[in-house]
Amino acid sequence: MRLFVTGATGYIGSAVARELLEAGHQVTGLARSDTAAATLSAVGADVHRGALEDLDSLRAGATAADGVIYAANKHISETTDPTARARVELSAVETIGAALEGSDKPFVVTTGTMGLAFGRLGTEADAADPQGLGAFALRVPTEQAVIAMAERGVRSSAVRLAPLVHGEGDQRGFTPTLVGLARAKGVSAHVGDGSNRWPAVHRLDAAHLFRLAVESAPAGSRWHAVGEEGVPFREIAEAIGRQLKLPVVGIAAEDAGTHFGFLGPLVSIDNPTSSALTQERLGWRPTNLPLIADIKEGHYFND
Known part of the structure; x- marks a missing residue:
């Protein structure tokens, strides 16, 4: 497939891009700088210039592709504005979804397990909690929008990342x-x-799950990139x-x-978060080192 990947030069997205390329897919990565473009070219990916705030760029990249992976995942930090981040993310995801409407093309979007209710084992069957904590609750509308795209002819799915995505380069x-x-x-x-x-997953295991999701996940599905509950x-x-x-x-x-x-x-x-359904239904198996x-x-x- 020709796959358009946002965040393809980031910590997680770069692993996703390599996983896709090694499986024989053609990857076009979104690049907002010359440095990002050079990084993509160096690994054999095509370059699409633009940014998450550039909706015309996103629309063009999605339209030209056989599927899209939204792997952009800005880290929470002292300088992060959670509300602004959530607003940009939702706008970007909705723009891509609209470009794919009626195509039955896959659209895989990064969300997180901390959007679930706390204090009990979360599963893929659980909807995100709009009453959750701070920045995580702000991202719930993005996941809800992604799941709803299944009703508009998009093979959409959400990959919920564990908060502890670990591995070299982190x-x-x-x-x-x-x-x-x-x-x-x-x-x-x-x-x-x-x-x-806190659940955890190795970066390379997470990348493998993104590939499985874009290749075969049914519309409106949720998956857990969780190697350790x-x-x-x-x-x-x-x-x-x-x-x-x-x-x-x-x-x-x-x-x-x-x-x-x-x-x-x-x-x-x-x-605590389970990935039992993800492993059963997609055949995903975490094989890399656990966190400790x-x-x-x-x-x-x-x-």
Whole structure:
């Protein structure tokens, strides 16, 4: 297939592009800079100049393709404006969906497991929670729009990424952010007893799922890029502490904002998530290193 990929030079999107190319697909990546264009050309992808805010560019890229993968996934950070990010994302996704309407072409969009209700095991059958936490709730309309496109002749699907997408090259995700905080604070911390769980997936396993979804996912479906249902936050803090030779401490919930900064509202979330249906129905099998083993590899600690 000729596949148009947004975010094709990002941490996740670049792995998706390589996965597609190695499977024999033709990839056209969205590039907003000369650097991005050169990166795409270097791996054998075609270049489509534009940006997520350039709706005419998105429309043209989608129309010329046999399918689209929206792999753009801006990291949450101190400088992120969640409302602006959600607005740009929804507009971009709706524009692409309109361009594909009535074609039965596949359209796979990145969402996240933290859009689900917290404190219980989430499954692919669960709708996103519009009453969820902050930035994650703001992204729920995008997932809802994607699923609704199935009624308009688009083979649309949502791939919900675990919050901990890990692997070499991870520079701005949650894991390197936690490593940086531990270095700055002199301790590796968790909230309370650290029993709250975050799901995780290796970047290469996630990329493989995107390929399976664009090739065969039915319209209006949801899939979970989750290799581990829930890694206790305490174990993450301990793994980071061992590598940095720092003490591991539990801090009170009321002190989370002071210690973790913009991550304060997130670090005590309990977000266990299953990928059983994804594995059963798409034949997806995570085969790469789990999170704690990946942290032990040491690449998160290279200066």
